[in-house]
Amino acid sequence: MRPAAVRASPAPWQTFLAHDAWTRACLALRLLSLDPGLGGICIRARSGPVRDRLTAQIDPQARRLHPNISDDALFGGIDLSATLSAGRLMREKGLLATAGTLILTMAERATPSLAARLAVALDKGNDHTLIALDEGAEPDEALNPKLAERLAFHADLSDCALHEVSDPEPPNEALDPKTVRVPTEAILEVTQVAATLGIDSLRAPQFALRAARAHAALFGRSVVAAPDLEAGCALTLAHRATRIPEPETAEEPPAQPPDQRETEGGEERLDLPDELLLDAVRALLPDNLLDQLAARAARAGRGSGTGAARKGNRRGRPLPPRAGRISDGARIDLIATLRAAAPWQTIRRLQAGRPGLHIRADDIRLKRFEEKSDRLLIFAVDASGSAALARLAEAKGAVELLLAQAYARRDYVALIAFRDTAADLMLPPTRSLVQTKRRLAGLPGGGGTPLAAGMKDALGLADQARRRGMTPTVALLTDGRANIALDGSADRKQAATDAQQMARLLRADGVEAIVIDTGNRPEPALRHLAQTLDGAYLPLPRADAARLSTTVAAALGD
Amino acid sequence: MMPPFPFSAIVGQDEMKRAMILTAIDASIGGVLVFGDRGTGKSTAVRALAALLPPIKAIRGCPVNSARAKDVPVWAGLMTKRAQQVPTPVVDLPLGVTEDRVTGALDIEKALTQGEKAFQPGLLARANRGYLYIDEVNLLEDHIVDLLLDVAQSSENVVEREGLSIRHPARFVLVGSGNPEEGELRPQLLDRFGLSVEVSSPTEVETRVEVIKRRDAFEHDNAAFMLRWQAEDAAIRERILTARETLKDLKTPDKVLADVAELCLALGSDGLRGELTLLKAARAYAAWRDDTAVTRTHVRDVAPMALRHRLRRDPLDEAGSGTRVARTVADVLGA
Numbered sequence: 049m050r051p052a053a054v055r056a057s058p059a060p061w062q063t064f065l066a067h068d069a070w071t072r073a074c075l076a077l078r079l080l081s082l083d084p085g086l087g088g089i090c091i092r093a094r095s096g097p098v099r100d101r102l103t104a105q106i107d108p109q110a111r112r113l114h115p116n117i118s119d120d121a122l123f124g125g126i127d128l129s130a131t132l133s134a135g136r137l138m139r140e141k142g143l144l145a146t147a148g149t150l151i152l153t154m155a156e157r158a159t160p161s162l163a164a165r166l167a168v169a170l171d172k173g174n175d176h177t178l179i180a181l182d183e184g185a186e187p188d189e190a191l192n193p194k195l196a197e198r199l200a201f202h203a204d205l206s207d208c209a210l211h212e213v214s215d216p217e218p219p220n221e222a223l224d225p226k227t228v229r230v231p232t233e234a235i236l237e238v239t240q241v242a243a244t245l246g247i248d249s250l251r252a253p254q255f256a257l258r259a260a261r262a263h264a265a266l267f268g269r270s271v272v273a274a275p276d277l278e279a280g281c282a283l284t285l286a287h288r289a290t291r292i293p294e295p296e297t298a299e300e301p302p303a304q305p306p307d308q309r310e311t312e313g314g315e316e317r318l319d320l321p322d323e324l325l326l327d328a329v330r331a332l333l334p335d336n337l338l339d340q341l342a343a344r345a346a347r348a349g350r351g352s353g354t355g356a357a358r359k360g361n362r363r364g365r366p367l368p369p370r371a372g373r374i375s376d377g378a379r380i381d382l383i384a385t386l387r388a389a390a391p392w393q394t395i396r397r398l399q400a401g402r403p404g405l406h407i408r409a410d411d412i413r414l415k416r417f418e419e420k421s422d423r424l425l426i427f428a429v430d431a432s433g434s435a436a437l438a439r440l441a442e443a444k445g446a447v448e449l450l451l452a453q454a455y456a457r458r459d460y461v462a463l464i465a466f467r468d469t470a471a472d473l474m475l476p477p478t479r480s481l482v483q484t485k486r487r488l489a490g491l492p493g494g495g496g497t498p499l500a501a502g503m504k505d506a507l508g509l510a511d512q513a514r515r516r517g518m519t520p521t522v523a524l525l526t527d528g529r530a531n532i533a534l535d536g537s538a539d540r541k542q543a544a545t546d547a548q549q550m551a552r553l554l555r556a557d558g559v560e561a562i563v564i565d566t567g568n569r570p571e572p573a574l575r576h577l578a579q580t581l582d583g584a585y586l587p588l589p590r591a592d593a594a595r596l597s598t599t600v601a602a603a604l605g606d
Numbered sequence: 607m608m609p610p611f612p613f614s615a616i617v618g619q620d621e622m623k624r625a626m627i628l629t630a631i632d633a634s635i636g637g638v639l640v641f642g643d644r645g646t647g648k649s650t651a652v653r654a655l656a657a658l659l660p661p662i663k664a665i666r667g668c669p670v671n672s673a674r675a676k677d678v679p680v681w682a683g684l685m686t687k688r689a690q691q692v693p694t695p696v697v698d699l700p701l702g703v704t705e706d707r708v709t710g711a712l713d714i715e716k717a718l719t720q721g722e723k724a725f726q727p728g729l730l731a732r733a734n735r736g737y738l739y740i741d742e743v744n745l746l747e748d749h750i751v752d753l754l755l756d757v758a759q760s761s762e763n764v765v766e767r768e769g770l771s772i773r774h775p776a777r778f779v780l781v782g783s784g785n786p787e788e789g790e791l792r793p794q795l796l797d798r799f800g801l802s803v804e805v806s807s808p809t810e811v812e813t814r815v816e817v818i819k820r821r822d823a824f825e826h827d828n829a830a831f832m833l834r835w836q837a838e839d840a841a842i843r844e845r846i847l848t849a850r851e852t853l854k855d856l857k858t859p860d861k862v863l864a865d866v867a868e869l870c871l872a873l874g875s876d877g878l879r880g881e882l883t884l885l886k887a888a889r890a891y892a893a894w895r896d897d898t899a900v901t902r903t904h905v906r907d908v909a910p911m912a913l914r915h916r917l918r919r920d921p922l923d924e925a926g927s928g929t930r931v932a933r934t935v936a937d938v939l940g941a
Contacts (some may be wrong), residue, residue: 164701168701226826
């Protein structure tokens with residue numbers, strides 16, 4: 049939860065920043081309606097009166113999308129009833145065919161492919177505005193980054209209370225943003241601010257400029273002035289920042305920005321106090337930026353930005369229809385059926401001697417969906433002092449090798465390292481080799497062996513994965529000398545009992561597991577553990593990455 | 607709808623631009639794959655490519671853009687034999703595309719209204735002799751990838767469905783873009799791309815400011831901006847045409863062939879496609895530079911983009927494959 053610090057810091061000079069999240073969201077919506085080229089806004093809030101009040105300001109003509117929308121609805125397809133009645137092919141328009149505002153509900157559950165489709169549509173510049181309603185509760189549930197990148201604004205209303213919000217003033221007469229001029233130094237300023245905040249993408253400064261331009265138009269200025277740039281940067285850059293810039297001027301009070309009313313006459317010169325723009329953004333940076341960055345990285349690693357409750361992760365991907373009989377649970381693919389019947393119509397009409405559509409049983413085509421489940425390979429690796437460094441390096445190598453082959457099997461890989469008193473998720477389930485390398489680069493080692501904690505985390509991850517429709521498998525790499533109990537105490541006996549207990553839980557949960565003993569001599573306790581897990585026990589002293597990955601692959605029956 | 611951002615107005619990203627120009631000079635190099643982070647101008651560059659391509663001659667109304675009247679497929683039922691200049695087709699393959707749309711299928715309208723079995727050509731037919739562009743290529747559905755691979759291999763689209771049995775030529779250059787963090791590309795598809803480039807955001811503030819400035823001008827002063835840069839685009843197009851002529855008389859010394867082979871051997875790239883592509887790219891590059899013979903310099907300059915994606919992947923090597931190629935090039939050909 050973000051503390052209300054942002055709202056509660058009303059320095060007198062903060063003309064714009066004194067606004068709370070609600071006012072900013074309203075302003076962003078206003079700017080969007082002025083210039084649809086800003087792409088859209090991502091509104092993060094649970095559904096409730098606050099959000100309803102905000103969405104009430106959106107164009108009532110807006111069309112709604114849901115995360116499982118079909119391509120036909122998006123891009124248009126055949127209008128069946130019209131086709132049949134007219135006797136010729138009638139297409140219906142998709143939602144993307146006409147410009148306008150689109151509202152994506154439950155945006156955090158949009159699949160990567162939907163995100164990609166919408167992103168392409170936004171890129172084409174057909175004046176689509178996307179309002180993504182992100183209802184994610186957990187920090188790692190959020191709008192797909194690809195799509196978020198193409199939306200200029202982001203508003204987090206999770207801390208807004210209903211009694212704090214008020215309806216904005218009715219819109220005043222605004223200029224056309226296209227006629228607003230931007231001074232050259234403004235471009236320089238904005239680009240520099242974006243770079244200082246560690247924003248790589250060049251879309252960000254473009255959005256900042258566009259937003260500034262729309263802001264100027266909103267206040268009837270024909271040239272972009274300092275307050276416009278301030279608002280533009282604050283609205284578009286704060287949520288993209290990956291770095292907290294050093295506050296050089298934190299102690300001294302910043303210069304008074306020119307009053308908004310004074311600059312209305314269309315003054316040419318930009319009077320930008322140093323650091324004004326940066327301060328504007330900095331004030332909006334959340335206090336827990338670093339945590340959020342970690343969550344963002346975890347999200348990227350998962351390879352999919354969808355929510356946790358997704359069942360059967362390949363369900364619904366349509367395959368080409370097949371001929372077949374209508375039976376329980378089968379769905380008819382109407383279009384394909386008609387298509388199969390179509391060529392015979394003339395002959396059948398002559399045969400039957402009656403007009404109309406003649407469909408025979410062997411024309412029926414059934415819809416097929418691919419429901420393949422992806423496998424998740426969870427490596428739980430002992431990173432304790434007893435043989436840590438070498439083993440960790442091997443495990444890393446094995447993970448990467450397995451991933452390199454994973455394209456064929458469509459596997460995901462995750463890595464949990466346990467050391468000292470606790471276990472860490474080093475690599476969230478991913479399929480991306482690039483991501484893996486980046487995250488495995490620095491893996492610490494040393495300390496005790498909390499075997500039970502590692503297994504517990506593996507169990508949690510396996511549960512999570514199963515909820516996402518994957519089939520988890522746990523590969524435990526250790527030399528078996530468990531000496532830290534689940535509660536973190538250094539009690540050898542309790543540690544062993546805890547490990548057995550976790551093993552029983554894993555087995556009860558039906559998680560497939562293998563135990564790889566990397567000790568110099570096979571450890572009887574580990575063999576026993578493997579028995580409890582009902583998994584293979586593989587003594588592999590001095591295993592290297594290649595052998596490890598072959599062994600694991602073999603044990604899994606590939 | 608706005609016209610695409612002009613190719614020549616793209617700031618920096620020289621390798622990407624060079625790769626695209628090379629495929630425009632010699633289509634047999636086989637397409638470009640652009641991989642990089644968000645907001646680096648991948649899609650912009652690919653969409654801008656269309657304006658660079660010189661027009662081709664095709665029979666009017668031919669669904670597969672045939673150059674000669676005798677190549678027009680029978681099912682097209684075309685009467686005219688007149689050829690005309692048409693722009694090189696650049697066909698967008700959207701992610702959500704169905705198999706029917708890609709390969710072509712039964713023409714439902716004709717079937718319903720006239721009871722006639724007719725073929726409605728798909729995207730592959732339209733892309734014949736042109737370019738097939740896939741944005742977010744790494745997110746493409748597997749069954750579409752299989753289909754593309756098959757057609758790209760045989761240069762022919764075979765449709766056997768709904769009682770239709772039709773084949774037509776489908777020779778196209780694949781152009782793709784994507785972000786590797788969102789998923790890997792299948793090696794088989796990777797291999798179909800002649801050149802591959804990796805792009806990243808420019809790091810200097812001046813470059814970034816220039817990008818923003820041009821983009822701003824493009825959006826708000828479109829007419830003047832297009833006028834200025836379309837002239838530049840036309841200049842590049844002329845140069846491409848000249849290079850195509852130069853390519854015919856270009857000499858390829860045996861020494862260069864040896865260099866190419868040695869380089870590919872040292873890198874251990876699979877198959878001979880690496881050698882062939884590298885040689886073709888080097889020749890196209892020499893022609894672009896208006897040189898009379900291919901030299902070691904040309905090979906060195908195009909080696910990373912021709913070979914980067916052909917290495918056997920070594921997950922234990924921390925450096926990217928681009929660095930590995932550069933290292934080997936320095937080793938084999940000298941710095």
